[in-house]
Amino acid sequence: MKFPSRKKLTTFFLISGMFSQLGVFGVLWIGSNMILHPKRRPLEERHHLVNANPSDYGMILEPFEAPTQDGQFLKGYIVHPHPNPGTAERTRRMRARLNKAGVKKSPDPRGTVILMHGRGGLKENMLTIAQRFIAADLRCIVFDARAHRESGGTKCTYGLLERSDVSMVLDHIEAILSEHNSEPGPVVAFGNSLGAAVMLQTIPHEPRIIAGVAAAPFADMREVVTHSIGNLTSHRVPEIFRSTIVEFARFRGGFRYQEIAPENSAGFVKVPVFVTHGSLDKVIPINHARRVFQKLPESSRKWQEIPDAYHFNILAKGGDDLYEEMIHFYLRAISQHSS
Numbered sequence: 001m002k003f004p005s006r007k008k009l010t011t012f013f014l015i016s017g018m019f020s021q022l023g024v025f026g027v028l029w030i031g032s033n034m035i036l037h038p039k040r041r042p043l044e045e046r047h048h049l050v051n052a053n054p055s056d057y058g059m060i061l062e063p064f065e066a067p068t069q070d071g072q073f074l075k076g077y078i079v080h081p082h083p084n085p086g087t088a089e090r091t092r093r094m095r096a097r098l099n100k101a102g103v104k105k106s107p108d109p110r111g112t113v114i115l116m117h118g119r120g121g122l123k124e125n126m127l128t129i130a131q132r133f134i135a136a137d138l139r140c141i142v143f144d145a146r147a148h149r150e151s152g153g154t155k156c157t158y159g160l161l162e163r164s165d166v167s168m169v170l171d172h173i174e175a176i177l178s179e180h181n182s183e184p185g186p187v188v189a190f191g192n193s194l195g196a197a198v199m200l201q202t203i204p205h206e207p208r209i210i211a212g213v214a215a216a217p218f219a220d221m222r223e224v225v226t227h228s229i230g231n232l233t234s235h236r237v238p239e240i241f242r243s244t245i246v247e248f249a250r251f252r253g254g255f256r257y258q259e260i261a262p263e264n265s266a267g268f269v270k271v272p273v274f275v276t277h278g279s280l281d282k283v284i285p286i287n288h289a290r291r292v293f294q295k296l297p298e299s300s301r302k303w304q305e306i307p308d309a310y311h312f313n314i315l316a317k318g319g320d321d322l323y324e325e326m327i328h329f330y331l332r333a334i335s336q337h338s339s
Contacts, residue, residue, distance in 0.1 A: 032249035035225055036155040038120040038148060047124035057131055058088030066143065066172035068165050072152030076123055076143025078173060081109075081134040090128070094135035097324050103331065106137040111186035111334045112173070114141040114166065114209070116195030118216075119156065122149040129190065129315065132323040136331060139184070143169055145195070155253055158194065158221050158260045159201040166202045186210050186334045190326070191217070193284065193311065197262040200292065204268035211333030213274045213326050216281060216314055219263035219288040222246055231282065263288075266295035274302040274329045276322065278309030302329060 043051070054061045062078040085091065095105070113133050115126040123142040130140035146153030146165055153161075170187065177183055189212040191199030196217035203209050218224035222243075229242040250257060258264075266273075273296050277289035286305065293303050304325065309317035 031229065031245035032252050035246070035249040036147075036253050038156050040147075040149055041120060041122055043122075043124060047122075047127075050124065050127050053086070055082045055084070056086035056088065057127070058082050058085035058091035058134060059127070059131065061127075062176075064143075064172060064176060066165075066169045068146065068152070068161070068168050070153075070161065072146055074143050074146065074152070074165060074169060075150040076141060076169065077127075078176065079127065079130045079134060079140035079142060081137060081139075088131070090131040091135045094132045094320060094323060094327070097320060098136055098327065101324070101328070103136065103327075108137070109139040109185060110137050110331070111188060112139045112141060112184040113330065114170065114187060114189050116162075116166070116189070116191040116198050117142075117145060117148070118193030118195055120148070121145075121192070121195070126190075129323075132320075133190075133327065133330075136327045138188075138327075138330065141169065141173055145198070156194075157253060157255055159198045159262070160255045160259055162198045163202040163205060166198065167206050170206070170208055184208075186337050188212065188330045188333060191215065192315075193217070197221075197260075200262040200269065200273075201260070201265045203271060203273075204265055209271065210337045211272045211274075211330060213276070213329065214289070214292065215276050216278065216284055216311055217262055217275065217289055217292050218284045219261070219291040220257075221260040222257040224284055224288065225249070227285070228283065263291050263295055266292045269296055272300035272302070272329070272333050274304070274326060276304040276306060276314065276318065278306045278311060278314040278317065280308060281311045281314070283311035 050057055058081060060080040060082050062080065064078060065073045065075055067073055115129060117123065117125050123144045126142040130142060133140050144151035145162060147156045173184060187208045187210060189199045189209050192215045196214035199212050200214055200217060203212055225246050226242045229245055275289050275293045277286045279286060293301060306314050306318045306322065315322065
C-alpha cells in the first residue's frame with residue numbers, strides 16, 4: 001500500500017486548516033451580522049389598514065423625520081387623538097374603562113408618550129399600543145429605531161447610539177409642536193424588549209422623561225445576546241463559541257458591552273418606572289427584569305409579572321388590565337410632576 005508523500009500530506013493539512021479557518025470566520029461573520037443588522041421587516045396587511053385609515057382607529061398620524069447626531073434620519077409619526085373617530089374599538093373600550101375609574105376626558109393632551117419598539121420591530125407595531133394611550137388623552141410618538149424599517153443607520157447598537165436618538169426625536173417633536181402653537185407637556189416613555197432597554201439607558205440622561213414603562217427589558221447585552229444565539233442554534237453549543245460571536249459583533253460594532261447594561265443604568269434612574277415581564281419568556285428570561293427592578297428607586301418602582309406570557313405576547317396576555325395599569329401609572333406621574 002502506497003502512502004501519500006510528506007509534501008502531499010502537508011498540502012492537504014494546510015488546505016484543510018485554511019478551509020476550517022474560513023468556516024469559523026464565516027460563522028463569526030454571519031452570527032455578528034445577525035446581531036448588528038436586524039432584518040428590516042415589511043409592513044403587514046394589518047399595518048396597511050391602519051396607515052390607510054387611521055381615523056377608523058381613533059388616530060391622526062402626522063409623519064416626521066428626525067435627524068440624529070451622526071447624520072441619519074428616523075422616520076415616525078406624531079399620533080394625535082382624532083376628534084371624530086370611526087370604530088376605534090380599542091380606544092373606545094379603554095375610554096370606557098377610564099371613565100369607570102373616574103378619569104375624565106381632557107380637552108387638551110395631558111402629555112406625550114414616546115414609544116420604543118423591540119429588535120426587528122417597527123413603528124406600526126406601536127400604533128396598537130398608542131390606540132389605548134390616546135384614550136387617556138395622551139399624545140403618542142412612534143418611530144422606527146435606527147437600522148430598522150424606514151429609518152437610517154447601518155447597525156443596531158442596543159442603546160449606545162439609540163439613547164441620543166430618543167433625545168433628538170424629542171427635540172424635533174418640540175419644534176414641530178411649537179409650529180402648531182403647542183408643546184409636548186410632560187413626557188413619559190414606553191419601551192418593549194430592546195426598546196425597554198434603550199429607555200432605561202436614556203432616562204438618566206434625558207430629564208424631559210418623567211416616568212417609564214419597561215416591558216420585557218434585558219439587564220445586560222452580552223448575556224442576553226449569548227443566550228439568544230443559544231436559542232437560535234442550541235444551548236449545547238459551547239458558551240465560549242457563542243461568546244466569541246458576541247465579542248466579534250462588539251468589535252465590528254465599535255462599542256463596549258459595559259456601555260450597554262440597562263441593569264447598571266437603572267441604578268441612576270430617579271423617576272418612576274413600571275417593569276412588566278412574562279413568566280415564560282425564553283428570549284429574555286424574567287430574571288433580567290427582576291435585576292433591573294431591584295436597581296430602581298424603591299419609592300417609585302412598580303412590578304407586574306404576567307403569568308403564562310412569553311416574550312412576544314406579554315401585552316396580549318396582559319390585555320386591557322395591563323394597559324389600564326400603565327395608563328394610571330403615567331397619569332399619577334404626570335399629576336405629581338404638575339403639582
